[in-house]
Amino acid sequence: MKNTTKLKLKFQFQIPLMFSTDSQLKEIAQTYGTPLLVYDESCLKKYASDALSVPNAFGLTVRYAMKANSHSAILQIFDSIGMHIDASSYYEVKRAIAAGIAPEKIMLTGQELLSKDSIREIVELGVMYCCSSLNQLRNYCELYAGSDMPVSIRINPGLGSGYNNRTNTAGPAASFGIWHQYIPDTHNIVSKHKLKISRIHTHIGSGSDWEVWKNAAILTLRTVNEFPDVKIVNLGGGYKIDRIDPSNSINLDAVFSIIKEEFNKFSDETGRNLHLEIEPGTYLTANSCILLSSVNDIVSTGPDGFKFIKSDASMSELLRPMIYGAKHPLRILGKDGTVLTDYVVVGCCCESGDIFTVVEGDPELVDTVKLPQVHIGDVLAIMGAGAYGISMSAKNYNSRPLCAEVMIRENGSHSIISRRQRIDEVWDRELPLE
Secondary structure (H helix, E strand, C coil), X not given: XXXXXXXXXXXXXXXXXXXXXXXXXXXXXXXXXXXXXXXXXXXXXXXXXXXXXXXXXCCEEEEEEHHHCCCHHHHXXXXXXXXXXXECCHHHHHHHHHCCCCHHHEEEECCCCCCHHHHHHHHCCCCEEEECCHHHHHHHHHHCCCCCCCEEEEEECCCCCCCCHHHECCCCCCCCCEEHHHHHHHHHHHHHCCCCEEEEECCCECCCCXXXXXXXXXXXXXXXXXXXXXXXXXXXXXXXXXXXXXXXXXCHXXXXXXXXXXXXXXXXXXXXXXXXXXXXXXXHXXXXXXXXXXXXXXXXXXXXXXXXXXXXXXXXXXXXXXXXXXXXXXXXXXXXXXXXXXXXXXXXXXXXXXXXXXXXXXXXXXXXXXXXXXXXXXXXEEECXXXXXXXXXXXXXXHCCCCEEEEECCCCCEEEEECCCCHHHHCCCCCCCC
């Protein structure tokens, strides 16, 4: 039999729901059909409030990393309580503006080398452009040479950390940001064009180890010493969220109390009071959403194999297990009990990797989950699906339509925020051969 590993994870079976009740979620699934993403407005605001109140020395701006989930309803909720936006592409900038976000509340820190026309378009609307490479910096400086336009740069500090290599966004193996050894080049470019760097940005990875993150923050402050005009330091996001065991998640107060001390120390040594920016994404949205699906088949590969639950959700809605080996808590709604069975939970795509119960950190290996006896038609809740779920999924794979999305409002009511895609919309932009 293929090499497999079976892990017995403490919190994986029937973890308490983050919001709502089994009965309400079953009612919502019956009303709108499955697969279905269900968000909770109160949760979104609670996590946003946590971020907006982190300890800081000389002021704080919180930018939502919208790539985590770019739905306009989510952008509008965060905007309404004072959050700004971190965009990762020109297209996200356009999407945020279309959602009603004021351009001056948006900062673009992207990988793409935009044309000067595209840079001018968004900057003259009021968007802040953060230069993530020397070529980006040259283009921006050539456009605004001799002006009072602020310059923002992203630095790769030389070390990174993520919960796996695919979520590491700094260090020598990552292309994000200007490598720290090229800082003299940044000085030469801005000096040549008579501009000043006013913001330094770093981001080391998602789900990063706190000790590495702290060291990167200290390195960033040391870097700021080389930029006398910098007034704002952006330390990025990527705060660890453990969906299986929340006790392993980041403690924002503890973390940022230490960062506050470092900013105060920097102030004492230099006389400069730096404004702090952070960019949470996963922290705000991951546990504010549940993916509901229906069990549409149960199969077995015999006494020496596995018992499989086939779900009508798939990698079309949630790709993280397949590409990261990410663990998501699972629950069969309305069922509790002491008689448990080991199941492998898979999606409905014709793809061997479309598996929700993989070994953590290794999507090549199959894991099982203990659940009450499952029947066709049961509703399965896949939790922690709000960040890098539908925004990063294998949309329309196997020509599957996009699922619907629903928001549970603060007053307990619920409303649809994205309708289910019609099947003809999957191909309606395709043109026939002439």
